[in-house]
Amino acid sequence: MDTFLDSYFFLCIYLIFLLFSFPSSCSASPLSLSCNLQRKFDLNEMHKPGDVVLGGLFEVHYTSVFPELTFTTEPQHDILCLRFDTLGFRHAMTMAFAIDEINNNSNLLSNVTLGYSLYDNCGALVVGFTGALSLASGREQQFLLQENCLGSPPVLGIVGDHYSTFSIAMANVLGLYKMPIVSYFATCSCLSDRQRFPSFFRTIPSDAFQVRAMIQILKHFGWTWVGLLVSDDDYGHHVAQSFQSDLVQSDGGCLAYLEVLPWDSDASELQRIVHKIKTSTARIVMVFAHEIHMMHLMEEVVRQNVTDKQWIASEALTTATVLQTPRLMPYLGGTLGIAIRRGEIPGLKEFLLQLRPDINDNGNYVNSMVRQFWEYTFQCKFDPEGWMGASGALCTGKEDIERVETEFLDLSNLRPEYNVYKAVYALAYALDDMLQCEPGRGPFSGRSCATLQTLEPWQLVHYLQKVNYTTGFGDEVSFDENGDALPIYDVMNWLWLPDGRTKVQNVGEVKRSAFKGEELTILEENIFWNFELNKPPRSVCSESCPPGTRMARKKGEPVCCFDCILCSDGKISNKTGGCPEDLWSSPHRDHCVPKKTEFLSYHEPLGICLTVTSLLGTFICAVVLGIFTYHRSTPIVRANNSELSFLLLVSLKLCFLCSLLFIGYPRLWTCQLRHAAFGISFVLSVSCILVKTMVVLAVFKASKPGGGANLKWFGAVQQRGTVLALTCIQAAICTAWIVSASPEPHKNTQYHNDKIVYECVVGSTAGFAVLMGYIGLLAILSFLLAFLARNLPDNFNEAKLITFSMLIFCAVWVAFVPAYVNSPGKYADAVEVFAILASSFGLLVALFGPKCYIILMRPEKNTKKAIMARGTTRL
Numbered sequence: 001m002d003t004f005l006d007s008y009f010f011l012c013i014y015l016i017f018l019l020f021s022f023p024s025s026c027s028a029s030p031l032s033l034s035c036n037l038q039r040k041f042d043l044n045e046m047h048k049p050g051d052v053v054l055g056g057l058f059e060v061h062y063t064s065v066f067p068e069l070t071f072t073t074e075p076q077h078d079i080l081c082l083r084f085d086t087l088g089f090r091h092a093m094t095m096a097f098a099i100d101e102i103n104n105n106s107n108l109l110s111n112v113t114l115g116y117s118l119y120d121n122c123g124a125l126v127v128g129f130t131g132a133l134s135l136a137s138g139r140e141q142q143f144l145l146q147e148n149c150l151g152s153p154p155v156l157g158i159v160g161d162h163y164s165t166f167s168i169a170m171a172n173v174l175g176l177y178k179m180p181i182v183s184y185f186a187t188c189s190c191l192s193d194r195q196r197f198p199s200f201f202r203t204i205p206s207d208a209f210q211v212r213a214m215i216q217i218l219k220h221f222g223w224t225w226v227g228l229l230v231s232d233d234d235y236g237h238h239v240a241q242s243f244q245s246d247l248v249q250s251d252g253g254c255l256a257y258l259e260v261l262p263w264d265s266d267a268s269e270l271q272r273i274v275h276k277i278k279t280s281t282a283r284i285v286m287v288f289a290h291e292i293h294m295m296h297l298m299e300e301v302v303r304q305n306v307t308d309k310q311w312i313a314s315e316a317l318t319t320a321t322v323l324q325t326p327r328l329m330p331y332l333g334g335t336l337g338i339a340i341r342r343g344e345i346p347g348l349k350e351f352l353l354q355l356r357p358d359i360n361d362n363g364n365y366v367n368s369m370v371r372q373f374w375e376y377t378f379q380c381k382f383d384p385e386g387w388m389g390a391s392g393a394l395c396t397g398k399e400d401i402e403r404v405e406t407e408f409l410d411l412s413n414l415r416p417e418y419n420v421y422k423a424v425y426a427l428a429y430a431l432d433d434m435l436q437c438e439p440g441r442g443p444f445s446g447r448s449c450a451t452l453q454t455l456e457p458w459q460l461v462h463y464l465q466k467v468n469y470t471t472g473f474g475d476e477v478s479f480d481e482n483g484d485a486l487p488i489y490d491v492m493n494w495l496w497l498p499d500g501r502t503k504v505q506n507v508g509e510v511k512r513s514a515f516k517g518e519e520l521t522i523l524e525e526n527i528f529w530n531f532e533l534n535k536p537p538r539s540v541c542s543e544s545c546p547p548g549t550r551m552a553r554k555k556g557e558p559v560c561c562f563d564c565i566l567c568s569d570g571k572i573s574n575k576t577g578g579c580p581e582d583l584w585s586s587p588h589r590d591h592c593v594p595k596k597t598e599f600l601s602y603h604e605p606l607g608i609c610l611t612v613t614s615l616l617g618t619f620i621c622a623v624v625l626g627i628f629t630y631h632r633s634t635p636i637v638r639a640n641n642s643e644l645s646f647l648l649l650v651s652l653k654l655c656f657l658c659s660l661l662f663i664g665y666p667r668l669w670t671c672q673l674r675h676a677a678f679g680i681s682f683v684l685s686v687s688c689i690l691v692k693t694m695v696v697l698a699v700f701k702a703s704k705p706g707g708g709a710n711l712k713w714f715g716a717v718q719q720r721g722t723v724l725a726l727t728c729i730q731a732a733i734c735t736a737w738i739v740s741a742s743p744e745p746h747k748n749t750q751y752h753n754d755k756i757v758y759e760c761v762v763g764s765t766a767g768f769a770v771l772m773g774y775i776g777l778l779a780i781l782s783f784l785l786a787f788l789a790r791n792l793p794d795n796f797n798e799a800k801l802i803t804f805s806m807l808i809f810c811a812v813w814v815a816f817v818p819a820y821v822n823s824p825g826k827y828a829d830a831v832e833v834f835a836i837l838a839s840s841f842g843l844l845v846a847l848f849g850p851k852c853y854i855i856l857m858r859p860e861k862n863t864k865k866a867i868m869a870r871g872t873t874r875l
Contacts, residue, residue, distance in 0.1 A: 055117050285312065335493070464479065488509060489509065637851070
């Protein structure tokens with residue numbers, strides 16, 4: 001809320017002038033040192049004595065005339081203040097009222113009387129700065145210098161100033177001496193720099209929070225494409241910088257344009273800016289500027305007839321009545337903005353009604369501020385030759401202020417006044433806490449306390465930082481580490497009434513609390529929108545992408561401007577963009593659906609076929625076992641150890657059944673059991689075949705002269721022991737494999753993006769290889785022995801059948817390895833099941849098919865004579 005009414009260059013020149021204008025004429029004596037001001041200058045001021053004096057700086061006039069700078073020592077008026085500001089005077093009187101109320105409060109500073117020294121800054125930086133120096137150093141014509149340099153300063157703290165630029169100048173200098181300054185209107189975020197301004201506080205939120213509050217409103221209504229207009233000063237430049245950075249960090253939207261409003265009414269520049277507003281697709285226009293900027297801008301807005309825009313006003317403009325005219329409301333109606341928190345100050349109106357120009361003993365009116373207010377309000381004059389040049393009748397000082405129509409008594413919208421009120425009370429509470437310090441428990445050196453006689457500003461700064469109180473209106477007041485109070489704004493809406501009048505109504509608030517952070521509350525049903533159907537507008541660079549599409553940024557444009565393209569597989573149009581591992585994008589790419597699952601199931605055709613085949617093989621084994629059991633006494637069953645034949649049939653049945661473990665949803669126990677059952681069952685089968693082959697060779701050798709001794713090593717016990725030993729080796733291999741690196745179920749998402757393949761991982765490839773290698777070793781050994789015995793006499797010979805069966809077995813498993821490695825997912829299980837079934841059928845058919853044929857179809861050949869005769873013939 002600041003303005004460069006005067007440049008820093010002029011301030012420096014004026015300060016140099018002040019330094020050269022105040023040489024002191026000092027006289028020394030053994031008793032005292034005294035100094036006299038050689039240059040006298042007048043300031044518009046108002047005073048009240050007290051034990052402790054607080055200073056105040058207010059804009060009671062908003063223009064001024066500067067005389068020529070001279071180095072004369074004659075008393076003269078420095079600056080002529082013009083254009084009385086009624087509201088600024090009310091701000092000053094609010095401070096006077098707050099101090100009067102505190103003095104009458106027995107619970108606050110009960111034994112201390114507060115006084116005040118109020119100065120008018122006349123809307124000029126040099127005047128405000130001069131007033132600040134006067135408050136800090138005093139204005140006595142003659143003063144004594146104490147040898148110990150002790151004594152209270154003229155004021156202990158200052159309330160003000162109005163503008164940020166003025167406050168920056170004051171705080172830069174007075175901060176060196178830790179003079180506490182509590183501003184009620186300076187909002188520049190730069191004043192939160194504790195290194196530069198160690199003693200600056202304020203009861204109005206900084207522009208940093210104002211910017212965040214605006215962004216909260218934008219996000220609430222979904223406005224992501226906005227234009228920004230700022231003033232060409234500290235206020236505007238800091239706002240522009242904060243707004244751009246905060247907007248990006250909050251992901252609240254993008255700036256369509258950023259324009260700096262000129263201080264002068266440059267017609268061509270204003271025409272360009274308004275044309276930019278009119279042609280931009282952004283329907284939201286945010287303005288951080290002062291009334292004078294907005295007035296010039298709106299003249300051009302009316303000329304170009306720029307409608308269909310939603311204006312968002314900063315707190316400097318929200319309550320500006322000069323803009324709320326019937327001529328401008330067709331364009332500004334429905335404006336949203338934030339305003340300084342409105343408060344209520346009971347008793348203020350009665351205090352203002354008691355104001356009267358004071359008369360001294362000489363019959364002259366004193367207290368220049370009240371006198372000027374009286375002359376301005378009643379259009380009269382106390383002194384016909386007065387320096388204000390007022391015209392009209394002579395003032396009596398007894399005029400009735402209630403009979404005059406003036407905004408001075410309209411207390412329905414107390415905003416800056418409320419901040420002044422809070423600032424005075426903050427200083428009072430800090431002073432009260434300081435004076436209640438117990439000796440020996442103080443916060444200063446040696447645990448000392450401050451006393452009323454030795455108060456120093458830096459001590460008050462310490463206590464001011466810890467102030468925490470609640471106003472009668474229910475607002476908490478405390479300062480953070482940067483000297484900023486807990487911020488709160490009212491959200492306002494410009495309502496255009498049917499009768500042509502305007503009204504600024506409260507539709508919400510935005511605040512930050514110590515515990516809940518920033519909160520925005522808006523009553524949307526109360527908002528007046530200056531659009532068709534009385535609904536809020538939309539303001540986006542690009543409309544949201546429809547479901548199933550994603551944003552693709554346009555090159556060289558803000559992130560809010562994009563094209564919509566179809567989402568790729570596995571991606572959907574949400575914040576994350578992708579689906580979790582177990583989910584996949586729907587066909588329309590608008591939501592995630594569970595991925596299809598794949599495993600060798602009992603319900604699919606392949607699984608059904610393999611299951612039926614497995615059960616069929618098991619059934620055939622059972623039938624053959626029944627046939628052999630029924631004909632167990634026949635020669636063909638008894639030949640070559642019928643016990644091994646029965647054991648072989650049982651092991652083949654297990655081989656058929658173990659294939660069922662490869663079908664169905666993989667679980668830990670099925671993964672662990674499937675390969676163990678498969679390995680042990682096949683080793684049992686091949687071991688039986690190997691022992692049968694070895695028995696054939698042994699019997700053949702025993703039939704030769706001197707070969708009978710070989711049969712003692714191939715008795716029934718030795719045969720069973722050999723089968724058991726060979727099978728136990730495989731069992732040990734399986735146990736070691738499961739214990740060291742157990743097979744386990746696994747969800748594989750690598751085969752297909754849109755499917756989850758449930759499979760069993762072998763855990764240890766080496767364990768699986770050893771298991772398969774052991775089976776292969778026994779099978780090859782059986783094949784070689786059977787191949788050597790294939791041409792033995794028929795009456796002893798099962799070797800041909802074994803040779804053929806092992807040839808089928810080895811061929812199946814040799815083909816299995818490459819097929820298994822190259823089959824993904826459930827097809828790997830299907831290949832393994834097929835290999836198990838094929839090899840099992842091969843053994844079953846090759847070994848037991850011819851015997852069952854003889855038993856069932858050619859019983860005449862199932863005799864010992866027939867077998868022996870066949871052998872005799874060949875011999």
